[in-house]
Amino acid sequence: MTLKQCEAECLKNCSCMAYSNSDIRKGGSGCLIWFGDLIDIREFTGDAATDIYIRMSASELGLDRKKEEDLDLPLFDLAIVASATNNFSKANMIGKGGFGPVYKGILSTGQEIAVKRLSNNSGQGLQEFKNKAWLLWTEDKALELMDQCLKDSCVESQVLRCIQVGLLCVQKCSADRPTMSSVVFMLGNEEAVLPQPKQPGFFVDSSSDGNGGRCQTENEVTVTRLEAR
Template sequence: MWFGNLIDIRELTSEKPAEDIYIRIHTSERGLNTIQKKKKLVIILVISSFSGILTLGLAIWFQFWKKRRMGTDQESKKENLELPLFDLPTIATATNNFSNTNKIGAGGFGSVYKGNLPEGVAVAVKRLSKNSAQGVQEFKNEAVLIAKLQHKNLVRLLGCCIQGEERILLYEYMPNKSLDYFIFDHNRRALLAWDKRCEIVMGIARGLLYLHQDSRFQIIHRDLKTSNILLDDHLNPKISDFGLARIFGENEMETRTKRIVGTYGYMSPEYVIDGHFSIKSDVFSFGVLLLEIVSGKKNRGFSHPDHHHNLLGHAWLLWEQNKALELMDACLEDSCVASQVLRCIQVGLLCVQNLPADRPAMSSVIFMLGNEGATLPQPKHPGFFTERSSVDTDTMSAKIELHSENAVTISMLKGR
């Protein structure tokens, strides 16, 4: 506040007396606030340091919580399998540390070993390899599915091991290996007389009917073949390998996939060509199995001097010429019943018809096989009834195999 006369301070000289000027300003603009500024800086530094420590602590806690939750999830998944859990050292001891002398099989999924548990129980140990074509999801699919299935014609799962990168399944041990071990071997095929082959066919049919109709879920196996039919002490059949299986919803009749996996020679035409699969896809595979059991020959790689059809085409040609009995395995001549052989061939041809709608359901298949008085419809031409050259056969085989996983291999376990 200035009370004197107005002056121009630029005109002040040493000759004129000095004047005192008083200016009122805000305290924040005065140099006297240095202490307060220092206090504020200290507060900011303290708060910043505290925030950094708090953030670091939260990050450490989050990592700990995440690991703990992952461990809990793993335990939850193990519980959801509803299976006994085995530790890796126990399995390694049972299989002599997975030695080659204990190996009884191998495939795209890994290897199978014979093992003996401490209780003296013999088991088949299926170990998923790190480079497996099956994958972890398929492993879980197989474990979850078989754990929920109970039927005398389905292989029984005894437990599993999920430890680190190890994925292992323990099955009941089948001393007589698989069906293809007998019917495609020149010497062992004679061990399966006609009556036993009929029992095996009916056992497979009942197991498949259970999957399609009588189990808690409707399940499509998708990889039914001779190597996936295991035989117990009494040569009773048990369906195995559920890695490719799919669960269908209550009202679901058919679904489609872009991922075609399975075994060439057993897959139905609609699945190979368009990716469509249903219970009728399994019926087609069963028909191939039935004709292979009767003939003792493989559908895949079948050759004949008079034509270039596969086994299905050969069976159809013989049926059309009323020479169906010529399809029968020669070693069965002394033990077979001709009418039963013809009935099996006719049912097999009904199952492998080209159109899914023409194929019977497994309940009808069992009825037709078990009742000689039943009247059977006439089959139509089978799927893939097209002659091909040997070059075309090799090319087709290689092409399918690029998209095929011949070992057990769900997408997700839900209805599609």
């Protein structure tokens, strides 16, 4: 009996605690199965040793694994942020960069926050952020999208997986985009192999001519308008 057959026999019985494939005859092999406590076990080394496979519950297998905490990012309304920073008053401004000023504030819970308010000419609007996300992905620098303050409180592989799934959902060709059921599967199964995302439909790139012009890709989003007869 092979090891695979021995495993199958053990899985058929809920009382099976362990199994092993042992050489019980010259040139042959047999299946040893334990029910209840593991008895008649001896430790051998070298060629005389035989592996024993112990059946355990999934909860027991996860005891020694590093527990990963779910990362819950809060979202705040503009009114809450404005109230926390005294309506972005100059007294609360703690710095100013190329993208806009940074304000300190205190939420109603007492938590201190820092808020960057983008200026109108910062060049960091929604369109620019989308382009930046794709460029960082193609340059293998997608983790730069994550706030460095979160680096020690999240799992990098999960962040990269979320970014990759997000880019798959906004590919230029709608036929390439995954369905919602596929999205749920990809996010919930870390062992699932994800396809490489193609260029998104919103990507804007600079042209190579000297006029500084821009070429834009077409956003293939359709709108259906219902009219009564």
